[in-house]
Amino acid sequence: MADVDSPYGLSGDGLPVAPSLEPTLKNARIPPVLAVMDGRVAFIGLLATALGVVAGYLAEVLIRLIGLVTNLAYYHRWSTGFASPAGHHLGWPVIFIPAAGGILVGLMARYGSQAIRGHGIPEAMEQVLLNESRIPARLTLLKPISAAIAIGTGGPFGAEGPIIATGGALGSLLGQVLSTTALERKTLLAAGAAAGMAATFGSPVSAVLLAVELLLFELRPRSIIPVALASVAATGVRFSIVGIKPVFPMPLLSTPNGLSLALYIAIGALVGVASVYVTRAVYWIEDAFEHLPIHWMWWPALGGLAVGGIGYFVPRTMGVGYDNIQAILSANLLGTGLLVLCLAKFLSWSIALGSGTSGGTLAPLFTIGGALGALVGGLLTLALPKVGVDPRICALVGMAAIFAGASRAMLASAVFAFEITLQPLGLLPLLGGCSAAYLISALLMKHSIMTEKLARRGVRVPEEYSADFLDQILVKEAASKQVVTLGAGQSLGEARTWIEAGADGATHHGFPVVDEKGLVIGVLTRRDLLEAPHAPESALRDLIHRDLAVVFEGNSLREAANHMVREGVGRLPVLGEDSSLVGILTRSDLLEAHATRLKSSEVAQRTFQTP
Known part of the structure; x- marks a missing residue:
């Protein structure tokens, strides 16, 4: 959709046309100007x-x-x-x-x-x-x-x-x-x-x-x-x-100091390791169900038997378990009971999820991670009583870190733990712990609990979102300035003789055609010139068989690349503000721009890997 506030008007086919174009170029097709925001x-x-x-x-x-x-x-x-x-x-x-x-x-x-x-x-x-x-x-x-x-x-x-x-x-x-x-x-x-x-x-x-x-x-x-x-x-x-009260209200947390903050980050790293093995266990169990000699329709029933059996001995593992999360974050569940809940919940959830039944991952992971963080926090409190470690913050960090490591949703995990508790003193430990968990998980595991299944099906999931490199470079910075042109009144025979003689520039694959004023009116390829059925005395302007597609030197390479794909061409004449021909942009120019980026990236990687 064109930007209604742009300096471009619209041609009959809906594409923008610059009002500064000469009458000869009024039908030229130029890249659409897209608005960041519109109706x-x-x-x-x-x-x-x-x-x-x-x-x-x-x-x-x-x-x-x-x-x-x-x-x-x-x-x-x-x-x-x-x-x-x-x-x-x-x-x-x-x-x-x-x-x-x-x-x-x-x-x-x-x-x-x-x-x-x-x-x-x-x-x-x-x-x-x-x-x-x-x-x-x-x-x-x-x-x-x-x-x-x-x-x-x-x-x-x-x-x-x-x-x-x-x-x-x-x-x-x-x-x-x-x-x-x-x-x-x-x-x-x-x-x-x-x-x-x-x-x-x-x-x-x-x-x-x-x-x-x-x-x-x-x-x-x-x-x-x-x-x-x-x-x-x-x-x-x-x-x-x-109402507006937090989902999991917590008692007021203690202010983290430098040493306790370092320990919270270490807990996040430890939980990040746990998230790797939790993810692997879920898919190992899922693979085990794949080898059963019964139809997959019955797998959830088998998973349900395991859930019921575990729930018979540890009833708290059954159901949504939000009350368990509340008890963990409030430090109302400690010691052996906490350890049993952590292990039993993990076993029950992983078997149920691996069986292919319908359910979620957030609450079970929060229970497992929160319990693990609370256990480590309790041990640290006993071993280092003067450090000021708050077991409730340890539980909060563990809860968020396991989801950050398993799902690779780092920012969502940290902010989520804050929003459901509204404890601002937990934000710094949360950010550090989730970052550490993400780092450890990414180093030890190629895919996350969300993407492993897709990867097995051959689906590639984007993992990095960065600014488009081509959108950061203007056409004038990448286009070839030395343009070999042909005259609109030149005969086909003359052009063929020039190409066959191998003169300078005759080896190019495309040539802008300019009129008597020097304005480009079209583009002809070597194939057009060598295989055209026209008579040798025909003027080159008679060989032009498609609308002219151009790009301005102020356009980005992304706009130019999209325009090439849209128009089905491999080169675009580059126009200046006065509609004059100032260069030509080819697919090779786009690749060269990418090559520059890759070279700088590879140099950085080699520098890091050098002993």
Whole structure:
């Protein structure tokens, strides 16, 4: 879309045309001038805001649906209020309740959609990368219902993963129903997913960061603004329903000093190592299920048996477990009980997730990481009582660091832990711990828990978002200044003789054709000149068979490259402000610009690797 405030007008085909062009060049095709912000962004932002409101209420519906299933399965009562399976009095039959839920999820996956399996974010990433952000409409209904069944019957998952997946599916559906581009659908998908997370935890900023790090794969105002509006709207809905208090309130934390801060960072590094093995364990278990001699539809039932068996001995491992996170962060769960919960939750969750049932990763990882951080913090407090280590900060750092290491969403993890506790004294330890966890995880593990499955399917997931190198270089800095031109009145025979004689410049693959005023009117290639069916006395202007495509010296190389692709050409005449021909830009010039960047990067890498 052209920028309405730009100095360019629009030609008949909708492409911008510079008003300073000479009449001879009035039909020349030039790169479109795209606006950073326009009315279309406002429209998508309005849709995203409405999507955030809907996602906010959907989150409440799903949480109540989970409560209903839990109450029916474990307490035989009709209620949508939150209830933990840990308080049941069913005895050993509790082992079979998660298995029953697994059977229902397996049936829904086989006869409804396989996409309900898993925690939802990798599946959403796959649709963004491979399917232009098109998620089947039925997932908007099947994912929350399957998740409510899996979690409500005791599955060791949080509600946030399915809500994120449902919000993303709703955003994708909205983009498919309306006339939107693939990029706009991606924005709506990310907006719905972020709204789901914000509605669950009241964490709008970290929801936006999570969308950037795991779904958008870019950092542009056109996409961030709608996602932010959706997150704010969803959080507003949550506040109107449950109030503005933090999800996990904590007692006032102690102020970190230099030594304690170093220990918090070390805890983040330790938890980063744990995140690597947690991720590997999940996929090892998933691979083990792949070798079972039964249909995958029955795997969630087997996983449910394991969940029920572990839950029989350690009831706190069942269900969403938000009460466990609260107990860990408040230092109300210590010692052996903390260790048992950490190990049992990890075992139950990894088996359930590996079996392919429907559930999330955030809450289980927070429980495991928080418990691990609290355990290490307790040991440090005993060993170094004068250092000033706060076990509650250790738990907070462990909770965020394990997600940062497992998912590689570093900023989202650190900010999320702050938003759900509203403890500003934890921000510095969180940033240090999450950074250390990310570093260790990236060094020890090629892919994250979110991308390993995609990598196995041959999908390449972007991991670094940097400014476009070509967008930083102007055409005038890369274009060839020495241009070999042909006259419009020159005959075809003369041009052929010149080429066959091998004169200077005759070996080029393309030649701008200029008129008597020196203005370019077209481009002819060697093939045009040597294979044209015209008579030798024909003027070269008669051989021009397509509209002239040009670029200005003030355009960026990215705009020029896009224009080459759009026009299907390998070279563009470069015009100055007065429409005069000042150079020519070829594909080789674009590659040479990249070569300069690669050389500087490779020199830096060799310098680092030199002993």
